[in-house]
Amino acid sequence: MERAEVESRVKKVTAEVLGVEESVITSESRFVEDLGAESVQSLELVAAFEDEFDIEMEEDAALKVKTVGKAVDFIQKHLENK
Amino acid sequence: MDLIGGFIEKAKRLKKRIVFPEGMDERIQRTAERLSREGIAKPVLLGKKKDVLSAVEQRRIDLSGVEIIEPLDSPEMPRLVSLYCANRKGVKTGVAERLLKKDIIFGGMMLTAGMVDVMIAGAASTTASVIQASALTVGYKPGISTPSSFFIMVLPDGRILFYADCAVNIDPDFKQLAEIGVTTANSFAKIMGQQPKVAFLSFSSKGSATHPLVEKVQKAVCAAKEMAEGTVMLDGEFQVDTALVEAVAKKKLKEPSSVAGQANVLIFPDLNSGNIAYKLTQYLAGAGAFGPVLQGFAKPVSDLSRGAKVEDIVGISAITSCLT
Numbered sequence: 239m240e241r242a243e244v245e246s247r248v249k250k251v252t253a254e255v256l257g258v259e260e261s262v263i264t265s266e267s268r269f270v271e272d273l274g275a276e277s278v279q280s281l282e283l284v285a286a287f288e289d290e291f292d293i294e295m296e297e298d299a300a301l302k303v304k305t306v307g308k309a310v311d312f313i314q315k316h317l318e319n320k
Numbered sequence: 321m322d323l324i325g326g327f328i329e330k331a332k333r334l335k336k337r338i339v340f341p342e343g344m345d346e347r348i349q350r351t352a353e354r355l356s357r358e359g360i361a362k363p364v365l366l367g368k369k370k371d372v373l374s375a376v377e378q379r380r381i382d383l384s385g386v387e388i389i390e391p392l393d394s395p396e397m398p399r400l401v402s403l404y405c406a407n408r409k410g411v412k413t414g415v416a417e418r419l420l421k422k423d424i425i426f427g428g429m430m431l432t433a434g435m436v437d438v439m440i441a442g443a444a445s446t447t448a449s450v451i452q453a454s455a456l457t458v459g460y461k462p463g464i465s466t467p468s469s470f471f472i473m474v475l476p477d478g479r480i481l482f483y484a485d486c487a488v489n490i491d492p493d494f495k496q497l498a499e500i501g502v503t504t505a506n507s508f509a510k511i512m513g514q515q516p517k518v519a520f521l522s523f524s525s526k527g528s529a530t531h532p533l534v535e536k537v538q539k540a541v542c543a544a545k546e547m548a549e550g551t552v553m554l555d556g557e558f559q560v561d562t563a564l565v566e567a568v569a570k571k572k573l574k575e576p577s578s579v580a581g582q583a584n585v586l587i588f589p590d591l592n593s594g595n596i597a598y599k600l601t602q603y604l605a606g607a608g609a610f611g612p613v614l615q616g617f618a619k620p621v622s623d624l625s626r627g628a629k630v631e632d633i634v635g636i637s638a639i640t641s642c643l644t
Contacts, residue, residue: 254410277448278455281419282411289414297422 239317245310247290252306255279255286265307287313293320323474324610327511327638331360336437336641341427343367343388345443349381351633356385361637364436366391366423391426400429407432408456419456424449428457431619437644440637442624447488451614454621461503461618463547466492468500469612469623470507471598472639476606482508482516482585483601486594487612494536498543501587503615505552508585511642519563519583520544520556521593525572528559537589555579560586560597613639620644 245265253260256273269275275283284300287293287309293316303309338355340348343365349372352363364387365372376383391397397420404416404425419425424441431439439458442450451467460467470484484504489496501518508516522537523529537557544554555577561568562580569581588594602609613636614623620643622636 257410278452281425281452281456282408282415285415285418286412288418289412 239314241310241314244291244314244317245306248287248306248310248313251286251290252283252309255283263306265305265310267306268304269306269309270304291317293317323472323480323608324635324638327635327642328358328360331638331641332358334641334644335359335362336644337362337364337435338438338440338637338641339364339366339427339430339436341366341423341439341441342444343372343423344375346375346379346381347628347630347633348443349376349379349383350630351637352386353381353383354630354634355637357382360634361438361641363387363637364389364430366427369393389430391423392421394426396430396433396435397426400426400433403433404429404457407459422453424453425457428453428621431621432458438620438622438637438640440622440624440633440640442622443626443628443633446626447612447623450621450623451488454614454617458617458619458621460616464499464503464616466496466499467614467616468492468496468503469614470504471609471611472511472613473598473601474608474610475601480512480584483594483598484585484587484615485591486588486598487591488614490591492590494539495543497536497540497587497589498547499616501540501544501554501585502547502552504585504587505548505554507613507615507643511639512584514584516552516585517579517583518544518552518554518585518587519558519560519579520554520587520589521560521563522557522589523559524557525559525562526557526574528572533589540587553578556587558583610635610639613643615643 249263303312338361342348344367355361355363369388369390401416427439430436468485469487470482473481485500505516505518520537520541522534524534541556562572563583566581601607614621620640622640
C-alpha cells in the first residue's frame with residue numbers, strides 16, 4: 239500500500255475515533271496534546287487501526303506511538319510484514 | 321479476629337462472583353483455588369482453557385470448582401460486543417470485536433453485563449492498563465470523572481484509617497480532590513459499616529496559612545460539601561494533627577468541627593503527600609497497609625501490585641467483595 243493511502247486512512251480513522259475534523263490532522267499532530275485523545279481512547283484507536291488495515295499490532299509498542307506520522311510508519315511496517 | 325479475617329467472613333456470606341482476566345498467572349490460579357475451596361467467592365478465570373488446565377495440572381492446583389472461560393470461544397461474545405458498541409457510541413463492531421479479544425476488556429464487559437460482581441486484575445499488567453480497561457467497559461459512577469484509590473491502614477492499636485489517594489492521581493485539581501473525598505467516604509461506609517469522618521489535609525488549619533496550595537484544598541472542601549449534599553461528614557483544610565488529635569483540634573480551631581480530632585478518612589492534597597504518608601505510617605508506625613483499592617468505577621474493580629502474593633490477592637478479593 240502506498241504511504242499516501244495509509245496516511246489518508248490513518249487520518250480518517252483518527253478523526254472518527256477522536257471526534258475531530260479530518261482537515262486539522264497533519265503528520266505532525268500528536269494524538270494526546272494536539273488532538274485531545276484521552277488515555278482510554280488510545281486503546282480504541284489502536285483497535286480501530288487494526289480493524290482498518292486488518293493487522294495485529296503489539297499493544298505496548300503501539301501505545302508508545304505519539305504522532306499521526308509515526309503511526310503511519312508503524313502501520314506501514316506491519317503491512318509490509320503481512 | 322484480624323481485619324482481613326473479618327472481611328473474609330463477610331465475603332463468605334456474600335459469595336460474589338469474581339472474574340480474574342489473568343487466568344494463566346500462577347498466583348491467580350492459587351487464589352482461585354483458595355477462594356473456591358474456602359467458599360470466600362466464586363472465581364471465574366479467563367484464558368485459553370487448554371493452557372490454563374495444563375498449567376494447573378503441572379502446578380498441582382485444584383480448580384475443580386472454578387469456571388474457566390475462553391473469551392474467543394465464548395457464546396457470550398456477540399452479546400458483549402453489541403453491549404460495548406451500545407455503551408461506547410460510535411465504536412464500530414469490528415473495533416469492539418478486536419477489543420473484546422483482550423481478556424481484561426472481556427472481563428470488564430462481563431462485569432458490565434452483570435455476569436460477575438467484581439473484576440480483579442493487575443497481577444501481570446500495569447495499574448494504568450487496569451484503569452483504562454475499566455474506564456472503557458464498566459465506566460465511572462454517576463457524578464465521578466476520576467478513578468482513584470484508597471489504602472486501609474490498620475494501626476498497631478487496632479485503629480483503622482482510610483488514606484486517599486496514595487496511588488493513582490498525581491496532582492488532582494480541586495474538583496478531582498473533592499470527588500476523591502466523597503468517593504472514599506462512600507467506600508469507608510460500605511466496607512467498615514461506620515460513619516466516615518473525612519478530613520482534607522494541608523499544611524494549614526482553616527486558613528492559618530495562605531497559599532495557592534492551601535486554596536486548592538479549601539476549594540475542594542466546598543466542592544465536596546456540595547457534591548455530598550450534607551450526607552457525609554467532611555471538613556478541612558486541616559493539618560494532620562488537627563484532623564487526628566482532639567486536644568490539638570480544640571487549640572487550633574476557632575469554630576467547632578464534627579470531623580477535626582476524630583477523622584477516620586484522610587484525603588491528601590496530592591500523590592507526593594499521600595504516597596509518602598502511607599509508607600511512613602506503614603514503616604515507622606508499624607501499620608498494616610491494604611490496597612490500593614480502586615474506586616470511582618460503576619462496579620467494583622481492583623488492581624493488584626505486580627508483586628502481590630496469594631495471601632494479598634485473597635485479601636483484596638474479600639475487601640472488593642464487600643464493596644459490591
